[in-house]
Amino acid sequence: MNHEEAFAKAFLPSEKRARFIQLLAQPKRRREMLAQLDRHLPYLAAFATVLPGEQDFPDQLERLLSSKGAGLICHVIAEGLKADGRELPLREALLQVCMQRSGAILSCLPGRLAYYRPESPAPGILLERLQP
Numbered sequence: 001m002n003h004e005e006a007f008a009k010a011f012l013p014s015e016k017r018a019r020f021i022q023l024l025a026q027p028k029r030r031r032e033m034l035a036q037l038d039r040h041l042p043y044l045a046a047f048a049t050v051l052p053g054e055q056d057f058p059d060q061l062e063r064l065l066s067s068k069g070a071g072l073i074c075h076v077i078a079e080g081l082k083a084d085g086r087e088l089p090l091r092e093a094l095l096q097v098c099m100q101r102s103g104a105i106l107s108c109l110p111g112r113l114a115y116y117r118p119e120s121p122a123p124g125i126l127l128e129r130l131q132p
Helices: 003-011 014-025 027-039 058-067 090-099
Strands: 048-050 073-078 087-089 104-109 113-117 125-128
Touching: 003 014, 003 073, 003 104, 014 027, 027 073, 058 090, 058 113, 073 090, 087 090, 090 104, 090 113
Parallel strands: none
Antiparallel strands: 048 125, 073 087, 073 104, 104 113, 113 125
16 A cells, blocks of 8 residues: 555545545646645544644654654655655655645655644644554
8 A cells, every 4th residue: 555545544534535545646636636735634633633833843843753653764745846746755855844835744654654734834733543
């Protein structure tokens, strides 16, 4: 299972999963889904933690995600970044995501650990499941 499908199955309500996966898989429709990351991703609140402002910076996020088991590489889902749909070093991905104003998801462990950054200035959200 790829990062995007695992993310949807772990962190989105069942009625939203298929559409999320389907739109991201179609290059022409992917932009439509990425634009929705700005406003609100309908994540499952039971697996979400809103991060306090002082913890929502690249250095602090990298330490937090690493402490939760993130590796050196993550998968990027982001509007307006060339890195969308690719894997990047975690540090580099965090720097890019925190510098832009658009919404983004970093999938660190497929179906287990992700970081969602809505459009700025909204706080970032840690999404975590112990079991996918």
